[in-house]
Amino acid sequence: MNNSSGGRGGHYSDRGHYNDRGNDRNGHNGTAEVIAVDVGSTWTKAGHFVLRDGRLSLVRRASTPTTVEHLPTGVLELVRILRTADNRVPAAAANRGSTAVPGRSAEAPAGGACPVVCSSSAKGGLSVVAVGIVPELTLAMARRTALSAGARISRVFSYELTEDDVRTIDQINPDIILLTGGTDGGNRQYVEHNSALLARLSARPHIVYAGNRAMTDRVRERLTAFPLAIAENILPELDAPNPEPARAAIREIFIRSITSGKGLDDLRQLTAEPVEPTPLVVYEFVGALSRLESEWGGICVVDLGGATTDVYTAGAQLQADGQRVVQKGPPPPDVLRTVEGDLGMRVSAPAAVESRREFLSGPHSPAGISRCAAGMSDYAAELRARPAHLPQSDAEHARDRLLAAACVTGALERHAGRQREVYTPQGPVWVQTGSDLRELRTFVGSGGFLAAEEPDALTPLFRCASLDERGRTILLPDRWRWLRDRDNLLPLLANAARRFQRAACLAAADHWKGGTP
């Protein structure tokens, strides 16, 4: 297959993803309802929402262990459960661990032929290898673009690829390679070299080329053996990032090809919208929330999982003003997603303890916490070995809290931009890289642990460093409002938002403030 789309002005360029204006659509049959499904690596979850008074309310939810051998099985089971009026779970399904729970709002109409919207992060999600030239320029853009498309970055490569790198990529066997490098009319040498090396891969991943436009023909000629998509350059000029076309190309590949590789194509007849990567759906939702909930003054969502900590921010005043503050590197995007693969509550617990050593050995105000810090390494090793483990004692619970704090603060510190003060003879000037998040006020904690934990017990531990290891100011706020995604509705609401954007945003706002969707 070769789904090249031409260079600049290719057909991906001007396509917005969802209805950005926030007006909501009814289902095909005129009903204002939707069943949202999120296929996670361990659990598949679904919720049936109806539109009431301009808000979505949750009628019922159901979950089942993800059916890894055939992902649609679990999805179909949940849809069947939600489309029947009562709360009965078929015996066979119950035996497998499926459950159904009524929502907080009373009357529960049957889901009938309710449209279904689904996203997936199962089977490793969407794995991308990014190739660029300068780490702070095209490679930074490639990384940012892949993350915004909902990918998991398996590896990044700057400058020239080597034979060893090619073998490494073969081992990783990613879903997609994002090949970038050079501004338009700029550097050719690295793409020339890197495309030649990629041609030697034994694996046949999708390749998205989004580098110097002048090299398009060369790349196409070199990589005929691969399913290749050509998108506009992610960095046509140094100060004019252009991530959307490459992002759209990645999304398109996920929908058209990768979902079938993961066995999700059987869902095509069932779902009203294509199956998308869950982080992409959440990314769009965070952007919509920041536009619709302007009183929040920007929003940050922290999704703390067993293996990674994802951070999404939108709507803050991200860019430097250019006067007293000089911005360096590609200007920050409107919605920023970062993923920390070494910060997580279970599989990544040992890595988290390792990379957050300094935080963990620092002072922890709530009584008793400091004592827990001592045994963290052993506890983390145990968690990695038994990822399903739940804390069995107060001491273990305290350790979980401390580990969560280490991950959240670490991920936020890395997500935020930096400023360095430069003393010039006529006064100080700040040089900024990345996003200025100091005006952000609303933080939402999501993912199993953060959803379950009372913020009051947790947030006193969230103490971020103000300076990084190079003495630069970390651009995080000094006060915030911490909301939690009780009941873990974020991925479901984000999917529901694909049909009812405004109503899903309002429901999320209510829910996080403590209301009842």
Added chain:
Amino acid sequence: MRPCVIVLGVIGSDCHAVGNKILEAFFSDRGFTVVNLGVMVSQDEFIDAAIETGASAVLVSSLYGHGEIDCAGFRDRCIERGIGDIVLYVGGNLVIGKREPAEIQQLYHSMGFDRVFGPDADLDSVAEFLAADCAAKAVPAR
């Protein structure tokens, strides 16, 4: 032939922005593709930009008197980063106080700059030099 790509910027902690804007307008007008990094640019930022844009030349400005410190080792760094053969110019108020032009030239040549200009440089002749120097080094498309 591809238009010659040049990178401009004011090095170090120098905030003098006016001359930089003039240079950008002037060289764009003369048919160069200008990548302007503005003020307060570090050596690595110049080099990063030159690599990504495949530039033939880097024009460094220094107005505030600290050029001698900021520019030291520029060519060596280019060599280290793989663009050792790039055309390097420097201009502005390159030193503090009155010093002989020949002495200033000598100082900056020794840092690896190909040509050195004062604040009163005749930009028309700079453009001619630049076109010639870029053509001479016409590196097989970087």
